[in-house]
Amino acid sequence: MTVDLNGLARRVAEELARADQMPYRPDGGGGLATVPIAPKHSKAPVAAGVTYVRDQARIADFIDHTLLKAEATRGEVEKLCAEAKDQRFAAVCVNPVWVTLCSDLLAGSQVKIATVIGFPLGASHSEIKAAEAALAVRHGADEVDMVAAIGHIKSGDWQHVAADIGAVVKSAAGRVVKVIIESAALSPVEIIKASALAREAGAQYVKTSTGFHAAGGASAEAVALMRLAVGDALGVKASGGVRDCETALKMIASGATRIGTSSGVAMAQCLGRGPLPLGELLAGPDRHAGQCATGVCSSAEKAGQSY
C-alpha cells in the first residue's frame, strides 16, 4: 500500500486548525474534546463495526471486559464470560488460546469476543499476525485487537506499519480490527501518523495501549489526539490503567468509544446498569469521585491492577 504521508499531515493540520476554533459542546457535535453522541432519532449511517456513543448508553456498552495476563486460568476465563453476560458488556477481551472457550460460553449472547494479535509487543511478522487473526476468526472472534509494528513506527518505516495493519485487516475478513499503537511510547506526531495510517489501512478502531508497557497506559491527551486523527470514521479504545469511573469518563469525554479494563464490574456497580446521564457526567468527570456510591473511585481502587 502506498501511503501519502504528506496528504495525511496536511489534513491533520487542517483539522487541528479547525478544532482550535470549536467550542466544547457536551451535548454532542464535533470538536476535539467532545464525544460524538448521535442526536436523538438520528438517521445518520454508522460505519460498520464501530460502536459510537449512543443515546441512552450504559457504562457497560463501553466496556471490553479484559483478562490478558499470561497466567489467567480456564476458571478465570469462565468467570469473565459469566460476568460479561450478566452485565451485558460490549465484549470480552482474552488471549487467542481462550477464544474457542469464550465462543462456547457466550453462544447466543450479545457479548462480542475480542482477542489480541501480536500481543503485546507487535514485533512478530505480519504473516504471523495475519495467520493469528485468521485463526481467531475461525475460532469465533468478532474483534481482533492487533498491536502495530511499534519498532517500525519508531524507525520511521511507515510502509511496513501500513502493510502490517493491512495484512491483518485482510485476514480478519470483515471482523472489527482495533490497532493498538502503544501511545505512551510514542511522540504526539507518531500517535497522529499511526492513527491516520490505521484508518487508511481499513481498521475500525485505534486503541491506546496494551496495558503491558513500562511507559504506561491510556492518557486523555492521547485519546484526544487519536480521535482527532481518525475523525468520526473510527472508534477509539482507551485501555491500560483505566481502573475507575472517573478515569473512564475522562477517556469518554476525550473521544473514547470503548474502554478496555478489568474493572468493568466495579464501574457498573458504581455508575449503575441503566442509561447514563452522559452529558452531565462528561461535563465534569472530576466531580464523579465525590458522588461515587460504591467507593470504587477511591485511591485504593486506583492502586489495583491495570489489565
Added chain:
Amino acid sequence: MTVDLNGLARRVAEELARADQMPYRPDGGGGLATVPIAPKHSKAPVAAGVTYVRDQARIADFIDHTLLKAEATRGEVEKLCAEAKDQRFAAVCVNPVWVTLCSDLLAGSQVKIATVIGFPLGASHSEIKAAEAALAVRHGADEVDMVAAIGHIKSGDWQHVAADIGAVVKSAAGRVVKVIIESAALSPVEIIKASALAREAGAQYVKTSTGFHAAGGASAEAVALMRLAVGDALGVKASGGVRDCETALKMIASGATRIGTSSGVAMAQCLGRGPLPLGELLAGPDRHAGQCATGVCSSAEKAGQSY
C-alpha cells in the same frame, strides 16, 4: 503426547534425595548447585544444541545479547549485532520481525540468532507458535525461545502444555528450542513439572523468564530447581533482571548455562574477554562486587532496565 506425571514426580523425588547427599564441588561433577563443567580433555558426548559451561569459558560464551522491547528500532538492532560480533557473544536475542536483518548482519560470524515465540504471554495458539517458529527458522533463526502456555500450567492442563511445546519443537526442525516457563509466576512444583515436561517434549533448554512479567525475572532458586528437574540433559537459561556480573555468576553457580541480558557488554568489560577463573568466581559470587574493575556491579547498574 501422553505424559507420565507420576513417573516424572518419582524421578524428581529420587534426584532430590540424591542431590541432598552430594557435596558442593565447584570444580565440576553433578549436584544441585554445581555447574556441569566438563573435565579437561573430556570425551563425553554433548547433547545436540546444548552449550555446557566449558573449560576456558569466557563470560561472553554465556551471553544471549538481548533486545526485546516493543519500540526497538532498526538502528538499535544493528548496534546489537555489531556488539555481539565484537564481543563474540553466544547469541543475539531479538523479536521475530528482526530475524532477517540479524541474519544478514551476522552472516559468517559465530554468533547465533535467537528469537522469541508466543512472546511474552505464551497465550497464542500452538498452531500459531509453530508457524512463528517455522518462519523464524526460514528467516535464519538458530534458536527459538518459546513461551510455554503459562495459563494452562496454572490450570493444571499439562497435556496442553506438553503438546504446545511439542508443536514448536517439531516445527523448529532441529534448531535449539528454549522453553520459557515464567518461573516467578509459578510455584516450585509447577517449575519442576514444567521443566521436566520441556525435557520430555524434546526442548534443549528451559529458560526462567520473559523479563516482562510483573512478578519478576530470574532467581537463583528457580535456576537450581530447573537444573535439578532437567538434570544434565538440557541447558538452563537465566533471564530477566540479570543486570550485573554478581547476579550472572550466581545464576551460573546455580546451574545456568546461558544468560539472557541487555547488560552483556558491561559484564564483559567487568570480567574481561579472556577465560574466566570460574572455579574461584563461582565459589563466591558475592565477593566479585568488591573486585569489580568497572563499577558495573554497583547498585546504580542494578537499577537499570532488565531487558
